[in-house]
Amino acid sequence: MNRAWDGLRRKAIYRPWVEHIRPGCVRHWRELRRLESASRDALAARQLQRLRELLIWAGAHSPFYRDRFRESGFSPVALRGLEDLAGLPALTKAELRIEGDRLLPGPRQPDWMDNASGGSTGEPVRLLQDANYWSESQAAQWLM
Secondary structure: OHHHHHHHHHHHHHHHHHHHHOOOHHHHHHHHHHHHOOOHHHHHHHHHHHHHHHHHHHHHHOHHHHHHHHHHOOOHHHOOOHHHHOOOOOOOHHHHHHOHHHHOOOOOOOOOEEEEOOOOOOOOOEEEEOHHHHHHHHHHHHOO
């Protein structure tokens, strides 16, 4: 009985509530469910596609990444595999603290939420995450 009630509660109450406060969550969950049965090659292709899209977007909208890509001679459009990232310097915690506002794609948006690292190696790092991040994160939790 408990197991049936838990399933009903998740499907009938929790998911509609989350979809109401985090639009897109059910769409992300469905995509994740579809990817669960995808082949290794299909997953790798999807991951590379999403990474390329993210890097293209970052280069177009973030002053920090636009400069970083130009200085390192990196072109997100030309990304063909993970080995292409070798010449791109990694983002450091110090850069996150110093360059924070230049990492942003513009003025703070109402759907961005503050978050921070735990600070286990010293000072916590402040992060801003958008509603899409939270929707994807919630969808991933539903699979567990």
